[in-house]
Amino acid sequence: MSEHDNLDLTSVRKRLEGRTGRDYWRSLDEIAKTPGFEDFLHREFPRQASEWSEGEGDGRRDFLKLMGASLALAGLGACTRQPTEYIMPYVNQPENDYPGKPLFFASAITQGGYAAGVLVESNDGRPTKIEGNPQHPASLGSTDAYTQGAVLNVYDPDRSQTINFLGEIRSYASFLASFKDIVTEQVGKQGAGLRILSETTTSPTLEAQMKDLLTQYPSAKWIQWNPVGLGRRQGTKLAFGSYLNTVYKFDAADVVVALDADFFLSGPGAVRYSRDFMSKRRVRDGKMSMNRLYVVESTPTSTGAKADHRWPLKPSEIEPFARELAGAVGSGGAGGGAWSSQPWFVAMVKDLQANRGASVVVAGESQSAEVHALAFTINEALGNLGKTVIFTDPVEASPDDQLARLKELSSDLDAGTVDVLMIVGGNPVFNTPADLDFAKKLQKARLRIRLGLYDDETSQYCQWQIPQAHELEMWGDARAFDGTVTIVQPLILPLYGGKSPSELLAALTETPEKSGYDALRDYWQKQHTGADFENWWRRAVHDGVVAESALPAKAVSGARVPPASSRPVGGADTFEVSFYPDPYIYDGSYANNGWLQELPRPMTKLTWDNAALMSIATAERLKLWSEARVELKHGGKTVWASVWVQPGQPDNTIAVHMGFGRTRSGRAGNGAGFNAYQIWTSDSTTYASGVELRDLHEKYSIAATQHHYLIDREHGPQKDAAHAASPGDADFETAEAKLRGIIRSVGFGEFLKNPGVVDEMGEQPPKGLTIYPDVWKYNGYAWAMAIDLTACTGCNACVAACQAENNIAVVGKTQVLNTREMHWIRVDRYWEGSVENPTAHFQPVPCMHCENAPCEVVCPVAATVHDQEGLNTMVYNRCVGTRYCSNNCPYKVRRFNFFLYSDYVTESTKLQKNPDVSVRSRGVMEKCTYCTQRIQYAKIMSEREERAVRDGEIVTACEAACPTQAIVFGDQNDPNSRVTKLKKTQLNYGMLADLNTRPRTTYLAELRNPNPAIPVLEKKS
């Protein structure tokens, strides 16, 4: 979006006014019909499509030279014979292991300390793919995007690989030897000079170990720090006087109000909450009811996109809003403010009160303790406590006011009383508030020891850098959002001799070399009361869940209404900036993960960058547009930022995501985006007000995928048919013809009144419409997919899972700018309605596996052909790269390897590759295969067992990952399969089915449940 000159608010508004009925738009450029947008629409690879070089400035001569060379080589290529390969068998083969057959092991991946139970696929000893653990309450078989990415981190070539002391390589033995004197000294001082700074942990073993240490060193201090979730932790303390864990029961809630809470994507239990929420929302199998979601938020999120009613509020308005809501539901606090007179507010309160005990009011991860406390008082007034909002003892080990403890550590450091600072994981130099100036203070500790996955920003200020073992390389344990314990088991020995936190802490004890496994087993042996520990232990490790370890519900009441916090609101010329963790790279800890960097963010579709998100009116006022570089100034600190104009962002506010702008994260994370922590201060962890903005008058390119692979919704056969005789409507036709029903969304009430409404939104050609005899009958299996748009939250877990499963290459920012990202499934985001507060819709688009596939007929070398089960197969070895197929694909789901995107060089990442899928080279086309390797595996298994493939036996990677089970795959010839049943529902429709492509992938139209008492907001003009 660089066409600032071509775009102005007046023209956008004017165009929106002209629209009637259902109006969907992809971006502001679409509405304004900028030339750039048209280019994207009509050409598949608009920007520098002819550019052949990865670098800059290569000319025609180089091209000719290279072409000559490659022609010569192509001829010779056929004359080689296969290189000799070797087989390295085991010396002693483990029991139950068949070489070549993958095994799955239960373990856990943590984020912010909270565990997601996983089953990790091990191919001949290499962890290659992470699946959810169906037995684990936080997963139920699904995962989110960062869990999918975790396996790539294991093989990250930029990981810290050696123990370093002041830049010199040392052994762990020499570390222990030199540390011995320090231990003796600290034992003498009762640990007065010892500080341990770790990440938030939920590990029972680690907590016990820390408590033992604090007994041994009573004056030592343990500080936990995680920049995310500060308000969540303090919320219960503020409301109830003690730290508690909150578990929401969205599967028992009919009305949900989110206070700047993106509970689909952030916070403990998000994957489970997504599934629970959708179980109440789906209209299926005779269940004819839907829950209702109200969202107020300061930046568009996935949760806001799924909301039935959403209102953008400034960050400073969230707390007053919560207070007013508290007053309105009768839990005390101020009532009767400005919102109370709004009809929608009244209707929402009425809805909440009608669903006492069956509603949830949830505050966001980044919200202040006050907002969390207010949410608890509202829930209590609504009778939700103990029903939909459950409290348990804390899941986190020794919860405390992390910010206060961190400040305390800072002043201790300043006072020079810290002799030894052990930093166990985390990255405090990067992710602590800017005003603490932690990097400077850190250096006042006499000895700094760092255990870290990377030699990062923090490591550079520490004398000792010790490589940390990845979670897939170590023994440990962790609790989930409801307290359930998972034993974390390693899949592989530490690649670089890494140590687990528990192993490093052992250095402070009398058994400095105690292994993480021994510490873990000893702890659980002590906890175990029954007779047969060995059996219990084996079961716990095997299942990935310690039976009955979920924390029991605790009866809590009497939430106190907190006094109003005195956070200033922004002035007229300054901005309120709200801070959020990035949905994929989190607080920055996943910054070096190429998969996650390149994953388009749900709402902005940005890759490789964060941005200062602002509303169109604000951008207009400032005479700025997307990709403008600006400087943000807050609390005396400045940071550069790039602007991104975001529909649905409240005016005069800026939203930024944290975790970018790393300087020592590695090749993928360095230089991606700007470091928002530089203006994140300890008095404004939720949002900062009074932020000044200065235009730097520079342009900064942002790789956003919102215009990539656009489908032309305006020029199809329907338009020709319907509007042949209506001249002069070149710009706007009636909505139905215009939209071709690519995305279909209906109100629940409308659907109940007219169940056939979805079919009416598009044209479906009759079955026999073909000039060829319709001879092929799909006897046997007929693979098909149904995607439920009601359930899709746009979280992109499917995209990440697909990338992991199918060896999909990361292309980098420059190539994304050229529309060359390789994802086999993409999630299209559509806006609907006004630019100030549009509704958002998501639509995942994999290959449709059309029965009449347009790609197949144009391939000159039969590299893409149909198989007898309806798969549109792609044969890499036949492909010569004409790209005719992708040119002819109406869905634009084919991806071309313009360069050698697959990494053939880095040794460590080779280990991650799925051995069942070819790694594609340069010059070939690729696309979604419906995970054919999984289909073949299931078919072989079934044939070996002399039976048919069972429904649900084949789970595609995207389907497996999906937190809301929006994707269903199966055999549409089987009348009892789930996919057949879904395709028979009245919500089912095929995308662009009017082209008679007969797509095997179809969609279930999105249902929304707006409150009939709330009038549809008039479009602002």
Next chain:
Amino acid sequence: MAQIFHSSANQLSKLGITVGLLAVVGLGGILFELGADSSYATRQGEAREQPVPFSHTHHVGSMGIDCRYCHTAVENSWFANVPPTKTCMNCHSQIWLTSPTLEPVRASYRNDASIQWTKVHDLPDFVYFNHSIHVKKGVGCETCHGRVDQMPLMKQQSSLEMRWCLDCHRNPEKYVRPRQFITMMGYEPERDAKADQHTIGVQLVKEYHIQKLDTCYTCHR
């Protein structure tokens, strides 16, 4: 001056050029075909050198050890594994204890280091062959690997070209055998199954539900 060449020479020279060009192209084609299909390119019939000159003639032919004693994964995995050193040592910790030929095996066991065998049947990496299903469907070891009981050093019996795979995938009845003879060497349908190959083949295709799979995704992904 009189013409040296008769006017028909024009025609002759044109013909000569055409025939010559065609001959060059044709010869090139023939050479390419011969080269690509040659046993040099496919390594068919080439006995490969191994760290230990393991003799299938001795172990299979003379001793009569079943294939699956060593290749344990053949019914469970795509890969018919080369056995772990431990399998060798089951016997060779008792017999031929001092044989210098077997020193690499003993060294492997002592040092816990794999023996590095040279792969004899090496399909291209874009081919996803699965042993377990072929064995289940009645494709004998001998059908692809030949009379290994007569191979002192392992060699590749078949060309392993795609057309060779397709021959059986399109006409499985020509090759399949009853499951009880899967590992048998020197199987003869008339003698062992009491019927000619065509009769038994057609019957087995039906009985074992053998499909004629020749779509790309069957083997390539």
